[in-house]
Amino acid sequence: MYIIVLSGVCGASQLGNLMSKDNHLVALECGNGWRALIEPLVALANECDATITQIKEKFGLLRVYYDPDQMTNDRMEDAVDRAEGLSGVTCEMCGAPGKLMTSGHWLKTLCANDALQLGYKKRA
Ligand SMILES: [Zn+2]
Numbered sequence: 331m332y333i334i335v336l337s338g339v340c341g342a343s344q345l346g347n348l349m350s351k352d353n354h355l356v357a358l359e360c361g362n363g364w365r366a367l368i369e370p371l372v373a374l375a376n377e378c379d380a381t382i383t384q385i386k387e388k389f390g391l392l393r394v395y396y397d398p399d400q401m402t403n404d405r406m407e408d409a410v411d412r413a414e415g416l417s418g419v420t421c422e423m424c425g426a427p428g429k430l431m432t433s434g435h436w437l438k439t440l441c442a443n444d445a446l447q448l449g450y451k452k453r454a
Pocket residue numbers: 363421422423424425426440441442443444
């Protein structure tokens with residue numbers, strides 16, 4: 331039931347994998363740092379019969395798309411809003427506190443260490 335298609339341009343980020351409750355593969359195409367934001371959403375989607383259709387990184391932030399069940403729309407909406415908001419202060423690579431950083435035209439939310447390693451800088 332939970333067909334989860336992930337996409338996004340994540341450059342150097344690692345490919346992680348999550349498994350939903352009923353063993354459908356969730357390929358996570360962003361850094362492992364956001365795993366802790368995404369796992370509760372997968373659990374909630376399973377719990378309230380919502381189907382997450384896409385999880386990706388967009389303009390440095392987490393974006394989650396889902397088909398809400400009418401009865402549980404509010405719960406998913408709140409949880410997705412919260413996770414997307416937290417992605418703006420959580421390093422995509424390691425989960426430490428982070429900020430939105432730039433490298434040329436690219437945006438990523440990173441901690442200082444990962445920003446340095448990946449060649450990203452604080453936004454002016
Ligand atoms: Zn980091």
